[in-house]
Amino acid sequence: MSLMEVEQRPASRVERKRMEARARILEAAEHLMRANGFEAVKIQEITDTADVGHGTFYTHFKTKMDVLVPILRTKAHRLTERLDDLTGDMKDPAEIVSVCVRHLLTAIANDPLWSWFLFKSDLPMEQIREATGESAKRDIQMGVDAGRFIAHDGATLEPFLLGALAGVIRDKFETGLDQQTIDHCAHLLLLILGVQNEEALTLSRNALPPLLPGEQVSL
Amino acid sequence: MSLMEVEQRPASRVERKRMEARARILEAAEHLMRANGFEAVKIQEITDTADVGHGTFYTHFKTKMDVLVPILRTKAHRLTERLDDLTGDMKDPAEIVSVCVRHLLTAIANDPLWSWFLFKSDLPMEQIREATGESAKRDIQMGVDAGRFIAHDGATLEPFLLGALAGVIRDKFETGLDQQTIDHCAHLLLLILGVQNEEALTLSRNALPPLLPGEQVSL
Numbered sequence: 001m002s003l004m005e006v007e008q009r010p011a012s013r014v015e016r017k018r019m020e021a022r023a024r025i026l027e028a029a030e031h032l033m034r035a036n037g038f039e040a041v042k043i044q045e046i047t048d049t050a051d052v053g054h055g056t057f058y059t060h061f062k063t064k065m066d067v068l069v070p071i072l073r074t075k076a077h078r079l080t081e082r083l084d085d086l087t088g089d090m091k092d093p094a095e096i097v098s099v100c101v102r103h104l105l106t107a108i109a110n111d112p113l114w115s116w117f118l119f120k121s122d123l124p125m126e127q128i129r130e131a132t133g134e135s136a137k138r139d140i141q142m143g144v145d146a147g148r149f150i151a152h153d154g155a156t157l158e159p160f161l162l163g164a165l166a167g168v169i170r171d172k173f174e175t176g177l178d179q180q181t182i183d184h185c186a187h188l189l190l191l192i193l194g195v196q197n198e199e200a201l202t203l204s205r206n207a208l209p210p211l212l213p214g215e216q217v218s219l
Numbered sequence: 220m221s222l223m224e225v226e227q228r229p230a231s232r233v234e235r236k237r238m239e240a241r242a243r244i245l246e247a248a249e250h251l252m253r254a255n256g257f258e259a260v261k262i263q264e265i266t267d268t269a270d271v272g273h274g275t276f277y278t279h280f281k282t283k284m285d286v287l288v289p290i291l292r293t294k295a296h297r298l299t300e301r302l303d304d305l306t307g308d309m310k311d312p313a314e315i316v317s318v319c320v321r322h323l324l325t326a327i328a329n330d331p332l333w334s335w336f337l338f339k340s341d342l343p344m345e346q347i348r349e350a351t352g353e354s355a356k357r358d359i360q361m362g363v364d365a366g367r368f369i370a371h372d373g374a375t376l377e378p379f380l381l382g383a384l385a386g387v388i389r390d391k392f393e394t395g396l397d398q399q400t401i402d403h404c405a406h407l408l409l410l411i412l413g414v415q416n417e418e419a420l421t422l423s424r425n426a427l428p429p430l431l432p433g434e435q436v437s438l
Contacts, residue, residue, distance in 0.1 A: 153403060163386015
């Protein structure tokens with residue numbers, strides 16, 4: 001069935017069926033990839049497990065790698081929501097930024113699929129930009145407005161920071177992104193934002209408040 | 220002629236001939252790529268201009284992209300030497316770092332082949348690491364020893380900075396790496412090293428002393 005035909009039918013039912021198939025593909029792919037690793041999983045296995053035809057896969061995704069994007073996007077969005085909950089009552093923008101970047105890097109470090117994806121992706125910066133989304137910008141802007149952070153031009157700051165995080169994540173892919181490295185990234189980020197070294201060091205090493213238990217949302 | 224045969228002959232003369240052919244290939248490739256752009260140049264043109272056989276090309280390089288690596292490496296090494304000359308009498312490590320990073324980014328910005336290579340390369344961080352080489356590490360260590368810079372762990376600092384510069388270079392490839400962005404990168408770098416904001420801003424924006432005329436070294 002071509003996209004044209006789909007578009008000519010009543011959108012609601014056809015579209016619902018399409019999205020159900022897509023959700024089953026994502027669920028099956030994530031399950032299989034987490035169990036067996038990305039490389040080992042064949043598209044045939046994904047479609048078998050999802051109970052959809054081979055062609056259906058390709059109406060949604062061009063490659064196996066494409067399936068990972070929405071899986072990890074969902075994970076990142078969920079993490080962002082939980083970080084918003086966690087930091088909602090915090091007053092110091094520097095503390096919020098430190099908590100968020102450390103939780104993000106910890107989540108990536110603890111997820112082999114995510115680490116691997118950022119290691120292999122041609123666009124790791126774009127993926128991190130997508131994952132941190134608007135909330136990172138918002139948190140930094142809050143610190144600027146409060147006079148806590150330096151008002152950097154985002155046109156340079158953004159690619160500089162995204163490139164820096166992508167650089168560290170990729171460099172540590174083989175050996176593992178450890179706690180010391182994660183804390184150090186938060187330290188460097190706070191220095192860039194204008195926090196004094198002693199304070200930046202303290203804020204990047206203090207106990208990381210745990211995320212509140214997240215609601216299990218299906219894909 | 221296989222590599223085995225080459226190795227069985229007296230090394231000096233054969234090796235000299237090989238290196239002469241390699242130098243001619245590099246010279247021809249750089250000339251053609253600068254004149255016509257990387258994409259437009261065919262390997263056949265390079266070997267014709269260099270007056271070597273097609274097979275000779277492949278004993279030295281796997282792809283056209285491989286030819287660019289030593290061309291730009293030579294350019295980077297020459298720049299590093301000129302930066303050493305320029306900063307040899309400077310006393311403040313923060314000034315040295317600011318001058319060096321701004322000259323490096325300016326050189327990349329002014330060389331379409333270099334910018335393009337860093338944009339296209341799978342390993343832009345490695346290429347920048349190679350270009351800045353040991354001198355960046357040495358300059359930073361000098362500042363640490365003098366108590367001017369924060370003593371960061373290089374295991375995180377290095378990929379963080381290389382990733383940051385790669386991020387900015389790639390992000391600005393389409394629009395061009397302008398003076399404001401270059402100065403801002405120096406500013407961010409100085410903040411990371413622990414220089415206070417006002418001073419970092421001044422050091423990243425003051426007049427950049429020009430490079431002394433470089434000796435024209437053939438490849």
